[in-house]
Amino acid sequence: GAVVSQHPSRVICKSGTSVKIECRSLDFQATTMFWYRQFPKQSLMLMATSNEGSKATYEQGVEKDKFLINHASLTLSTLTVTSAHPEDSSFYICSVTDITLDGYTFGSGTRLTVV
């Protein structure tokens, strides 16, 4: 089956700095990737959908200038949290899908803590 690698698994950063999270599909070409955010004891909330080679589509209420998504290749999407603040602390999970896949594959998640 499809394999998705997400890095880092944990990151602690200072308030005001930027953090980049990578999501790689290791064994197939993913035309579509999704980024979710999950606060403690809550469900996954979709942040944005990215398609390779085009701009990401952000969900309502998600600041596109704060959460920069780049899907420059069929195997890599990145989420950059710019000027992070403590309220951005959360669990971020990527998911990939492709017409060749029978569903979705999720990364293992990134725990971001902003201090």
Next chain:
Amino acid sequence: AQSVTQLGSHVSVSEGALVLLRCNYSSSVPPYLFWYVQYPNQGLQLLLKYTTGATLVKGINGFEAEFKKSETSFHLTKPSAHMSDAAEYFCAVTPRASGGYNKLIFGAGTRLAVHP
């Protein structure tokens, strides 16, 4: 808009007892339906999914779910709970589409506790 409701944010069962986690969707056209399990600080693992065909779907770890169009439901069951089943369970839906999958919409989740 598509939505999914999971009744019961917490479910507690005894080891060996029946597990029943409820999921209802709201859309006029039945969507694709999924159940995922999440262990602490981990991503999501697919338990099972329904897209078409037989309405009783069997998944991993002894779980199964039945799609009932008349009840707009896709409840997850397991005949006998194990301690290792303790986790967070999410029901998710996505509209039917050709050429791939749309974004997944998740329910609020149900935390399953299994006690000896």
